[in-house]
Amino acid sequence: xxxxxxxxxxxxxxxxxxxxxxxxxxxxxxxxxxxxxxxxxxxxxxxxxxxxxxxxxxxxxxxxxxxxxxxxxxxxxxxxxxxxxxxxxxxxxxxxxxxxxxxxxxxxxxxxxxxxxxxxxxxxxxxxxxxxxxxxxxxxxxxxxxxxxxxxxxxxxxxxxxxxxxxxxxxxxxxxxxxxxxxxxxxxxxxxxxxxxxxxxxxxxxxxxxxxxxxxxxxxxxxxxxxxxxxxxxxxxxxxxxxxxxxxxxxxxxxxxxxxxxxxxxxxxxxxxxxxxxxxxxxxxxxxxxxxxxxxxxxxxxxxxxxxxxxxxxxxxxxxxxxxxxxxxxxxxxxxxxxxxxxxxxxxxxxxxxxxxxxxxxxxxxxxxxxxxxxxxxxxxxxxxxxxxxxxxxxxxxxxxxxxxxxxxxxxxxxxxxxxxxxxxxxxxxxxxxxxxxxxxxxxxxxxxxxxxxxxxxxxxxxxxxxxxxxxxxxxxx
Amino acid sequence: xxxxxxxxxxxxxxxxxxxxxxxxxxxxxxxxxxxxxxxxxxxxxxxxxxxxxxxxxxxxxxxxxxxxxxxxxxxxxxxxxxxxxxxxxxxxxxxxxxxxxxxxxxxxxxxxxxxxxxxxxxxxxxxxxxxxxxxxxxxxxxxxxxxxxxxxxxxxxxxxxxxxxxxxxxxxxxxxxxxxxxxxxx
Ligand code: FES
Ligand SMILES: [Fe+2]
Numbered sequence: 001x002x003x004x005x006x007x008x009x010x011x012x013x014x015x016x017x018x019x020x021x022x023x024x025x026x027x028x029x030x031x032x033x034x035x036x037x038x039x040x041x042x043x044x045x046x047x048x049x050x051x052x053x054x055x056x057x058x059x060x061x062x063x064x065x066x067x068x069x070x071x072x073x074x075x076x077x078x079x080x081x082x083x084x085x086x087x088x089x090x091x092x093x094x095x096x097x098x099x100x101x102x103x104x105x106x107x108x109x110x111x112x113x114x115x116x117x118x119x120x121x122x123x124x125x126x127x128x129x130x131x132x133x134x135x136x137x138x139x140x141x142x143x144x145x146x147x148x149x150x151x152x153x154x155x156x157x158x159x160x161x162x163x164x165x166x167x168x169x170x171x172x173x174x175x176x177x178x179x180x181x182x183x184x185x186x187x188x189x190x191x192x193x194x195x196x197x198x199x200x201x202x203x204x205x206x207x208x209x210x211x212x213x214x215x216x217x218x219x220x221x222x223x224x225x226x227x228x229x230x231x232x233x234x235x236x237x238x239x240x241x242x243x244x245x246x247x248x249x250x251x252x253x254x255x256x257x258x259x260x261x262x263x264x265x266x267x268x269x270x271x272x273x274x275x276x277x278x279x280x281x282x283x284x285x286x287x288x289x290x291x292x293x294x295x296x297x298x299x300x301x302x303x304x305x306x307x308x309x310x311x312x313x314x315x316x317x318x319x320x321x322x323x324x325x326x327x328x329x330x331x332x333x334x335x336x337x338x339x340x341x342x343x344x345x346x347x348x349x350x351x352x353x354x355x356x357x358x359x360x361x362x363x364x365x366x367x368x369x370x371x372x373x374x375x376x377x378x379x380x381x382x383x384x385x386x387x388x389x390x391x392x393x394x395x396x397x398x399x400x401x402x403x404x405x406x407x408x409x410x411x412x413x414x415x416x417x418x419x420x421x422x423x424x425x426x427x428x429x430x431x432x433x434x435x436x437x438x439x440x441x442x443x444x445x446x447x448x449x450x451x452x453x454x455x456x457x458x459x460x461x462x463x464x465x466x467x468x469x470x471x472x473x474x475x476x477x478x
Numbered sequence: 479x480x481x482x483x484x485x486x487x488x489x490x491x492x493x494x495x496x497x498x499x500x501x502x503x504x505x506x507x508x509x510x511x512x513x514x515x516x517x518x519x520x521x522x523x524x525x526x527x528x529x530x531x532x533x534x535x536x537x538x539x540x541x542x543x544x545x546x547x548x549x550x551x552x553x554x555x556x557x558x559x560x561x562x563x564x565x566x567x568x569x570x571x572x573x574x575x576x577x578x579x580x581x582x583x584x585x586x587x588x589x590x591x592x593x594x595x596x597x598x599x600x601x602x603x604x605x606x607x608x609x610x611x612x613x614x615x616x617x618x619x620x621x622x623x624x625x626x627x628x629x630x631x632x633x634x635x636x637x638x639x640x641x642x643x644x645x646x647x648x649x650x651x652x653x654x655x656x657x658x659x660x661x662x663x664x
Contacts, residue, residue: 102539102653104549206537206558210655236580240573247570350654355558370558375567380535380560380660382574385582388658393619 015449024411031215037346044448045070047170051328056202086155086167087122122152162191162199182422183274189332193358196305208353208378214391216349219341223321223329224275225267225437246290262431271464273325273444275437282317512591520572528644531565582661587618604636624657
């Protein structure tokens with residue numbers, strides 16, 4: 001096979017041919033095939049709004065945090081006017097990664113290779129007598145190099161949503177608000193303080209980063225609405241009980257008198273690809289703690305939040321777990337944490353976890369949460385450890401030539417979707433089972449991977465044909 | 479070595495022979511402890527941990543040379559670590575391992591804890607501060623293999639004629655964890 005043959009065969013692949021939403025079947029190829037992975041890197045990640053980091057990681061002028069957007073390393077920085085930038089972390093001269101630090105504070109980024117220097121907002125520094133942006137500017141370039149044109153590539157679209165920094169490389173992409181749609185309610189619950197004060201949250205220092213031998217979509221799908229896996233995958237941690245209620249109490253700390261954790265916990269699926277394991281009407285009060293002073297603190301926060309939101313006519317639910325398309329997942333309750341699944345290859349992912357805390361949290365609350373987060377989540381977390389085992393070996397056992405011939409099954413709740421009050425969304429009809437979220441996620445995924453243009457992407461998301469199907473079905477039943 | 483009024487012993491200026499004997503005794507204790515872990519004799523292993531045991535594994539970061547002392551590790555007690563927990567949580571982990579449905583360790587991994595470069599940093603009996611290097615090798619299922627290597631500080635306490643670990647801090651030499659999880663005790 002020549003390179004041209006390979007390229008031609010790659011052209012022939014259509015992501016939409018590999019997913020069959022109507023019958024609930026998805027080809028394993030999309031989780032293991034290198035060509036699909038390349039199409040994702042080219043057509044999906046540079047066009048979607050991606051989570052880069054939290055504003056509280058760069059509180060001061062000159063602060064920076066290293067992150068990734070799809071296949072590209074980026075720097076999230078803050079300049080002396082307080083503006084947050086996202087810059088491609090690759091020198092314009094020969095591509096050297098200008099910063100290999102995870103975070104820090106700097107006056108400028110000086111490339112180690114030939115010392116081109118960039119200011120914190122990415123421009124080629126040129127302050128006479130202070131910094132020299134380009135060594136030998138006069139003799140090497142006769143002073144002709146247009147420094148204004150050769151700064152670090154700046155991400156054209158950056159959006160700060162209550163401290164969450166999102167960015168996209170695509171100048172044509174819709175505004176962040178449109179991209180998020182009504183899913184923003186979950187982002188609000190993630191970023192607002194436990195007592196409902198808007199945006200009054202920050203992250204703990206320390207982002208967990210670890211490698212798994214799994215396709216990134218396993219991770220996104222898991223938090224998108226796979227509550228079905230909990231009973232089996234997390235049987236061991238449930239048996240121990242690591243939750244707020246203390247040893248022997250359930251890991252999420254739900255109260256015993258609320259009629260069961262999952263009653264009414266229908267999932268929410270957005271035509272835009274986002275999904276949540278719960279719905280806004282599912283009002284789950286904060287847990288009861290083994291320590292009475294914590295119960296008191298969180299009861300007061302819940303009461304204050306309930307009062308504020310009810311006054312605004314807002315429901316109190318919507319804590320996730322949830323995934324914002326394509327690869328940012330989070331939980332807005334216990335624990336409260338953000339995850340990004342960075343694609344490394346078709347079968348490898350680098351997972352990052354940030355942990356959120358109220359800015360105003362008193363020390364004992366902060367410390368309780370920190371310890372809970374560590375024993376719950378991340379590679380050492382007693383809950384998350386078992387997820388990785390499943391994602392890795394599911395990926396491995398799906399790479400075989402024969403295995404690839406057999407699609408995965410996504411038929412839970414097929415044709416049983418329920419109407420939602422939220423535009424562009426439907427619900428599952430079952431709290432635990434229901435793969436409606438995954439079906440919508442992969443449909444959106446195929447639309448991006450097949451490189452539909454923005455007018456078409458927007459058009460398709462503007463009418464949720466699932467709603468018509470539900471109305472038709474209900475009419476037929478009546 | 480002199481006996482104090484409280485009946486504890488203080489090694490203010492141990493002789494070389496006393497130091498060697500203590501070094502030998504403590505090394506032997508640490509090797510025995512590693513065996514208990516690798517043989518999954520968790521109940522016996524937990525007995526070697528003091529009730530006030532604290533287990534910490536800070537995360538490591540790539541920072542500038544000048545910032546290493548201040549910022550290279552996340553801070554125990556305040557920032558996110560791989561582990562930063564009391565004995566109670568360690569016991570929960572043992573309970574989880576013993577459920578038989580903890581899939582991350584089912585089938586069980588093959589684990590070897592190697593302890594080396596042992597030095598007694600501070601002798602103030604009944605406690606001794608020990609520094610060492612660790613190499614934890616894990617192999618599971620077939621080709622899944624992890625090497626966790628780094629420095630370790632242990633604070634040991636003389637209890638009767640044996641020892642207990644009351645503080646353990648490990649510095650793992652990775653910033654991005656290359657193992658998919660940490661379902662074993664490092
Ligand atoms: S590669 Fe950066 S200055 Fe040459
Ligand atoms: Fe899980």
